[in-house]
Amino acid sequence: MTEKILVCTAWPYANGDLHIGHLAGAYLPPDIFARYHRLRGNNVLMVSGSDSHGTPITLKADAEGVSPVEVFERYHLRFLQTFQDIGVTYNLFTHTDTENHAKVAQDIFAACLENGFIYNHTEQQFYSETEGRFLPDRYIEGTCPKCGFDGARGDQCDNCKSLLDPTDLINPRSKNDGSTPVLRETEHFYLDLQKLNEDVLDYLSTGKEHWRPNVINFSLQYAKDGLKGRAITRDIEWGIPLPLSGYEDKRLYVWFEAVIGYFSASVEYAANVGQPELWKEWWYDPAAKTYYFIGKDNIPFHTVIWPAELMATGRRLYETDPNKQLNLPYDVPANEYLNMEGEKLSTSRNWAIWAPDLLERYDPDPIRFYLNAIAPESRDTDFTFEGFIRRNNDELVATWGNLVNRVLGFAYKRYNGKVPEIGPAGLDDADRQIIAEVEAGFQSVGDLLAAVKLKAAQEEAMRLAKAANVYLDGKAPWKAIKDDPVAAGTSVYVALRVIDNLKILFAPFLPHTCQKLHEYLGYDGQLFGRQYVEEFTETERVHKALCYDGSLAVGRWEASQLQPGQSLRKPAPLFKKLEPELAAQEIARLTQG
RNA sequence: GCUGAUGUAGCUCAGUCGGUUAGAGCACGAAACUCAUAAUUUCGGGGUCGGUGGUUCAAGUCCACCCAUCAGCACCA
Numbered sequence: 259m260t261e262k263i264l265v266c267t268a269w270p271y272a273n274g275d276l277h278i279g280h281l282a283g284a285y286l287p288p289d290i291f292a293r294y295h296r297l298r299g300n301n302v303l304m305v306s307g308s309d310s311h312g313t314p315i316t317l318k319a320d321a322e323g324v325s326p327v328e329v330f331e332r333y334h335l336r337f338l339q340t341f342q343d344i345g346v347t348y349n350l351f352t353h354t355d356t357e358n359h360a361k362v363a364q365d366i367f368a369a370c371l372e373n374g375f376i377y378n379h380t381e382q383q384f385y386s387e388t389e390g391r392f393l394p395d396r397y398i399e400g401t402c403p404k405c406g407f408d409g410a411r412g413d414q415c416d417n418c419k420s421l422l423d424p425t426d427l428i429n430p431r432s433k434n435d436g437s438t439p440v441l442r443e444t445e446h447f448y449l450d451l452q453k454l455n456e457d458v459l460d461y462l463s464t465g466k467e468h469w470r471p472n473v474i475n476f477s478l479q480y481a482k483d484g485l486k487g488r489a490i491t492r493d494i495e496w497g498i499p500l501p502l503s504g505y506e507d508k509r510l511y512v513w514f515e516a517v518i519g520y521f522s523a524s525v526e527y528a529a530n531v532g533q534p535e536l537w538k539e540w541w542y543d544p545a546a547k548t549y550y551f552i553g554k555d556n557i558p559f560h561t562v563i564w565p566a567e568l569m570a571t572g573r574r575l576y577e578t579d580p581n582k583q584l585n586l587p588y589d590v591p592a593n594e595y596l597n598m599e600g601e602k603l604s605t606s607r608n609w610a611i612w613a614p615d616l617l618e619r620y621d622p623d624p625i626r627f628y629l630n631a632i633a634p635e636s637r638d639t640d641f642t643f644e645g646f647i648r649r650n651n652d653e654l655v656a657t658w659g660n661l662v663n664r665v666l667g668f669a670y671k672r673y674n675g676k677v678p679e680i681g682p683a684g685l686d687d688a689d690r691q692i693i694a695e696v697e698a699g700f701q702s703v704g705d706l707l708a709a710v711k712l713k714a715a716q717e718e719a720m721r722l723a724k725a726a727n728v729y730l731d732g733k734a735p736w737k738a739i740k741d742d743p744v745a746a747g748t749s750v751y752v753a754l755r756v757i758d759n760l761k762i763l764f765a766p767f768l769p770h771t772c773q774k775l776h777e778y779l780g781y782d783g784q785l786f787g788r789q790y791v792e793e794f795t796e797t798e799r800v801h802k803a804l805c806y807d808g809s810l811a812v813g814r815w816e817a818s819q820l821q822p823g824q825s826l827r828k829p830a831p832l833f834k835k836l837e838p839e840l841a842a843q844e845i846a847r848l849t850q851g
Numbered sequence: 852g853c854u855g856a857u858g859u860a861g862c863u864c865a866g867u868c869g870g871u872u873a874g875a876g877c878a879c880g881a882a883a884c885u886c887a888u889a890a891u892u893u894c895g896g897g898g899u900c901g902g903u904g905g906u907u908c909a910a911g912u913c914c915a916c917c918c919a920u921c922a923g924c925a926c927c928a
Contacts, residue, residue: 271928313927383926395926412926424926472856476923479854483924492926513928554856554922594857595921602921636864637857638921645862652877656890664887672886713864717876724876727891736886831888 262539262546264585265292265304266520268556272308272330272353273318276340277610278641279553279603282629283593287712288551289346290630293766293786294707296808297815303540305523307352307359307803308334311497312512313394320434326496330355336614338804342789343617344625345769350527351804354498354519357796358529362522363515364501366571367447367490375450375570377487384412384424384439386432392493393432393439400427444493447500449514451485454566458485461565461586468709470636472554473592477561485562490514517564520550521584525576530794530805540585542577547588549710553595560590591710594634598641599845609848611641623768624650624833630716630767643841651835658723658764659833665730665753666778666829672739677754677780677824678747689752692729696722696759697817703763704815719763726756751822754779758818761785765813771832776813778829779820785813 268284270276276285292304309315310330319326334353341351352359370376384393395412402410403426412424424430425441432439451458458481466474490511491500497509521541528536540546550560565586573583597603603610616625628646631653632639669678685693699722706715730753739746758779765772765785773785787808794801 269928309928470856472922476855480923483854489926511926513926516928556928558923559928632863639863642862648862648877651888651890655888656877660887660890662887664890666887668886717864720876724891728893730886731884731892734884734886737884739886833888835888835890 261300262543263295263300263302264540264548266550267306268552269306269309269516269519271314272310272333273314274605275336276613279596281613282596282633283553284551285346286626286629290712290766297813304348305350307519307523308337309516310353310355316496338791340613341804344622347789347806348804349806350523352523352526356801357799358526359522360498363498363510363518366518368501370570373572376447377450378445379448380443380445382441383444385442386439388435388437395424397433398424398430399433400430403428446489447491448487449490450487451566454569455485457569458562458566473557473590476557480558480562517559542582546585548585550587550590552592554592557592594638596634596639596641600640623771627654630712633713635713643844647836647838647841655833655835661723661727662757663831665757669750670826670829675826677822678750679822680751681744681748692756695725696756699763716767723760755818755820758820778827780824780826783812787811
């Protein structure tokens, strides 16, 4: 049965490059998952995009003296490159500064408003008369009322760590020009989460057995504590305007609007492929499964607030059939955090390994292999270069790469570059056993992948590679060939067929090298589809997005039917060993900044 | 501070409804082998299961408290 799988990933803030923590936590896992489902022949839609709005981007733009557009477009293009280099295969990776996203976000706002889940509230906020605008908390400085520290921010004192309200500050002043802000009344819109509290609790209380413990427990507790209304508008310029006259200076606040990207990107994808209704396959079919891959800091936004937003629309948008309901998240496999060399990643201290930098010096598959091996599925984990090199050399190269190399090399040299024939004696017990064991991997590895246990799935594939090594040592065709080349040929055939199976089992994790192996085995075609960047033109705006075309992909999650006599291509090692000295060099690079 | 998650061999992790001497992979030691990127295979050493109490015939597994790490409670999403 063909399943419909929607794979959503966190929207990276376009104010800096991606680092290994982003990759391991939010981008590689969904790619592995999506590739598996594509091999299964399932109907996969994987979407995300750059988050173009939000304070960090305007802060960076202000600091550089450029426009927010310039900042987010720069990093957006770099994201597109990184995802192509490491092979994160989005069907659509767009951004939130498109006409489509603005329209969808406004329509959702309007629907929530119409359904009575948005209310107004007037409050006092600091306003800069010199700049003619309201100031976000972070733009205000003053003296901390608790410790007397003079550089306290509007939201928090960096000296005594107290959480502050900006009106608490003594002698408040603007961070921009030092002028004294004045309190002024402003009206804001709030999402009425209180009204949705029961519905959210119901949603979280049923059919969540497959959720990771920390995700479901945390979310339930969050909802049980009682939800409060949250402001969803801001007095800023950079963002999506409200679809209401009389509020021209207000923008949708980014937390409300960014999660809508999952929906708007699906809509955009459908339009891009010329089937404007196609997105409904994933959003309105109750059998479709929707997955959200994010970091742990984002859990409540995806398990509570996004479902609440969907509920507030009445779970229906762009659809007239009253029997249809928008799908709420099926699973939110949030990851914990990745540390590095024992310390938390810190972008401000530059304690991070940036993806573009790493991909300049290392191949994508070893990076994928290591980052998946240490993925923070249930707790924080630690990236070390020593670990990277060791796992590359002692596991990836030694067990899997070497198996491929020894079998392909032997077959190519000793059997005239062809897959050897099965001898007249046929397959013996050992032959049948290893084939059956590895073919069982389609079930065991597949079950683990479907359950989003991606580390365990990779380990299971490695276990089967090891079993193949044991088989080979038992048969020792390099010895047997001396007095019975036909029998030895049978073993080589079996080994090649086993590798052909492992090629598919490893493909979600190691797509680039499995493609090479596919070719060495004499096959044509691409296991997966093609990634490309396309420029899309709307009425007034133009944006670049990353796309995926899987129509020509030949990879199938099925047992090998390798034919004797098939011509092999001249093999070469799939992976490189790394010098242990590299670890010290890499750490030296880091500490140099 | 409040809420939640996590804490099992050097590293990454399994440990189902509590039940025989706590498991796996890698690292480490020894042996075999040589087709292969000194890769492979076999065998072995290695843990008072964060701590302290408690329940029980029996606790890594249940309960209480404590400690450590992380996250949320912030106009950061």
